[in-house]
Amino acid sequence: MVKGFLNIFNREVAGLHQAAYLLGFFAFCSQILALFRDRILASQFGAGNTLDLYYSAFRIPDILFVTVASIVSISVLIPFLIERLEKDENSAKDFLDNIFSFFFLFMVVCGVIAYFMAPYIMAVLFPVFATSDSFPELIQLTRILLLSPVLLGFSNLLASITQIHRRFFIYAISPVVYNIGIIFGIVFLYPVFGLSGLGFGVVIGAFLHLLIQVPFIVSQGMLPKFRFPVNFGLIKKVILISIPRTITVSSNELAKLFLISYAALFVTGSVSIFNFSLNLQNVPFSIIGMSYSLAAFPTLTKLFTSGKHKEFIEQMIISSRHIIFWSVPVTVMFVVLRAQIVRTILGAGNFNWDDTRLTAAALAIFTISLVAQNLTNIFVRSFYSRGKTKLPLVMNVVATVCIVGFSYLLVQVFQESVIFRDFIESLFKVSGVPGTVILMLPLGFTLGIIVNLITHWVSFAREFPSYSAPVSKTLFQIGGASLIMGYVSYHSLYLFSTIFNTATLLGIFMQGLVSGVCGIVVGVLVLYLLNNMELKEVWGTLHKKIWRAKVIVPDAELQ
Numbered sequence: 001m002v003k004g005f006l007n008i009f010n011r012e013v014a015g016l017h018q019a020a021y022l023l024g025f026f027a028f029c030s031q032i033l034a035l036f037r038d039r040i041l042a043s044q045f046g047a048g049n050t051l052d053l054y055y056s057a058f059r060i061p062d063i064l065f066v067t068v069a070s071i072v073s074i075s076v077l078i079p080f081l082i083e084r085l086e087k088d089e090n091s092a093k094d095f096l097d098n099i100f101s102f103f104f105l106f107m108v109v110c111g112v113i114a115y116f117m118a119p120y121i122m123a124v125l126f127p128v129f130a131t132s133d134s135f136p137e138l139i140q141l142t143r144i145l146l147l148s149p150v151l152l153g154f155s156n157l158l159a160s161i162t163q164i165h166r167r168f169f170i171y172a173i174s175p176v177v178y179n180i181g182i183i184f185g186i187v188f189l190y191p192v193f194g195l196s197g198l199g200f201g202v203v204i205g206a207f208l209h210l211l212i213q214v215p216f217i218v219s220q221g222m223l224p225k226f227r228f229p230v231n232f233g234l235i236k237k238v239i240l241i242s243i244p245r246t247i248t249v250s251s252n253e254l255a256k257l258f259l260i261s262y263a264a265l266f267v268t269g270s271v272s273i274f275n276f277s278l279n280l281q282n283v284p285f286s287i288i289g290m291s292y293s294l295a296a297f298p299t300l301t302k303l304f305t306s307g308k309h310k311e312f313i314e315q316m317i318i319s320s321r322h323i324i325f326w327s328v329p330v331t332v333m334f335v336v337l338r339a340q341i342v343r344t345i346l347g348a349g350n351f352n353w354d355d356t357r358l359t360a361a362a363l364a365i366f367t368i369s370l371v372a373q374n375l376t377n378i379f380v381r382s383f384y385s386r387g388k389t390k391l392p393l394v395m396n397v398v399a400t401v402c403i404v405g406f407s408y409l410l411v412q413v414f415q416e417s418v419i420f421r422d423f424i425e426s427l428f429k430v431s432g433v434p435g436t437v438i439l440m441l442p443l444g445f446t447l448g449i450i451v452n453l454i455t456h457w458v459s460f461a462r463e464f465p466s467y468s469a470p471v472s473k474t475l476f477q478i479g480g481a482s483l484i485m486g487y488v489s490y491h492s493l494y495l496f497s498t499i500f501n502t503a504t505l506l507g508i509f510m511q512g513l514v515s516g517v518c519g520i521v522v523g524v525l526v527l528y529l530l531n532n533m534e535l536k537e538v539w540g541t542l543h544k545k546i547w548r549a550k551v552i553v554p555d556a557e558l559q
Helices: 002-010 016-045 049-056 059-067 074-085 089-125 135-145 147-164 168-172 174-193 195-211 214-219 232-263 270-305 309-336 338-346 353-368 370-385 390-416 418-427 436-463 468-496 505-529 533-542
Strands: none
Touching: 016 049, 016 174, 016 270, 016 338, 049 135, 049 195, 049 270, 059 089, 059 135, 059 147, 059 232, 074 089, 074 147, 089 135, 089 147, 089 232, 135 147, 135 195, 147 195, 147 214, 174 195, 232 270, 232 390, 232 436, 270 309, 270 338, 270 353, 270 370, 270 436, 309 338, 309 353, 309 370, 309 468, 309 505, 309 533, 338 353, 338 505, 353 370, 353 436, 370 390, 370 436, 390 418, 390 436, 418 436, 468 505, 468 533, 505 533
16 A cells, blocks of 8 residues: 555656646645744744844855856756666766765865854854854854755755656655754754754754665665766766856845845844744745646757757647746735735744734735746746756846845835835834835845746747746736735635634634635636636646646755
């Protein structure tokens, strides 16, 4: 029985939507656990100094992960491994040994440098913390977390092997055990070791992320070993391919680094508010955007390289239409039900009502960029599938500059213009709440992401003029239905506030749930009356056995 259950995850699927929905299911499972992790953090610490330090300590490890550890990213290594496995396993094993040896030594060197430079780097990034009594704790936590990119990078290396051998279930549950490790640190290690205990939990989670793959790798005789001297000619080929991806990914991380460093200059708890709201909006991004882009990428690559350009653009149109179909309604529902979402997930213990209102407002602003994030993700994959890595690199760097620039300017305007400040606080219902300036950072992020979408869309449409018309039609149709859905949900909130006791967790959950269901029913009815194509395709897909799918998973990420 167990064997039959595991075999489900090794079967291949032919359709885009089946693969995307199955990917979405695994992303959903991982995100649920991540939200449970955030609820524990919010309940135990609230949006205060402890969590500000915790989230700030990830900055240097995150930068190391998206730069140095990207050498062993799955998307870079798999083509090399497939090419060598077609020759013989010895060639693939030799490749792995060389990559592992170089990665380990390079990562250790960078880690040691970061370890000793941490006090100076963090003092520049977070000058407010540098003058506080908690700065030594921040440095110690940062140094502990430096083990994470090493372990997760090595885990990505092993994941390339498990994916090639189609043991997708093994890696699919890796993010789950990673979050279990973090939760273990919060619940059991923090009471003993203090802030360092949170770092030990992250390291344990990263170790479990790696460890769960080891038994299969050993059984295949593919566990990497040190090999010297290293074949630097081979390493050079891998690095040259990984550089554009590294800069593209690290540009986003640098933007986040600036925003979090900037948030640390505001009132205590601002870094926590920023991270909580960002994590919440990452749930639909992971489930929708990542799932469709990952599901479509192999097909897009195959179609373009085989010269089937008409089929290539058709696949892009289908993917984009369905990303819009899911993203726009989710955006509207998150904006309308933001307070219910935040209060249900995070509203416990030391996470007070002011924290809820600020996080809800930031979540709403972040979520406005969801459609742009998801579509940009599929555009980037489409460029990669055609071997164009420089163009998305340039556009993402421009977007990063825009995010930083918009955020800085908006903060200045917010602090100097009473009219603008009152407008924002009134619009998002946070008047009288301390620290509302933090909302300018998600607003700057959202504007920069929208600029990124526009540049990607225009660039893609220049090469494929037939793309825009059908996608724009879907955007208009889904947008109209979603606005009606949001209107119904918004007014339902007031209706059900008299029925459910919104002073309790169950009451506010039921208020949001029933109001959301009312809106969704009306939205689906509107799309049905409009004879919406995407609704028909989704209905048809859900009648298929989508669990008989090959699971594709993204590279590991620090949480």
